[in-house]
Amino acid sequence: MTEISLFGAFIMGLVGSGHCIVMCGGIASSLQMANTTLKPITVGLLYNLGRASSYMIAGALVASLGNAFAKQNTGFALSLKI
16 A cells, blocks of 8 residues: 555544444443443454344345346446446
């Protein structure tokens, strides 16, 4: 990677971190404060496992829909490759 793309990736990470704090921070902190018999590390691991799994499932669904769309609309898909 060049220095410019590394700097761009760093800036994108900083900008995107605000979204993570707002969207996931409240959920994660409320789970840590809940009265459960589970250890806090277990709660955190289960939360992150569920979060990662939901992103994988959503990605697989979008990829399969995109694949089905590309197979049915070959000409349109080829024009998008340009």
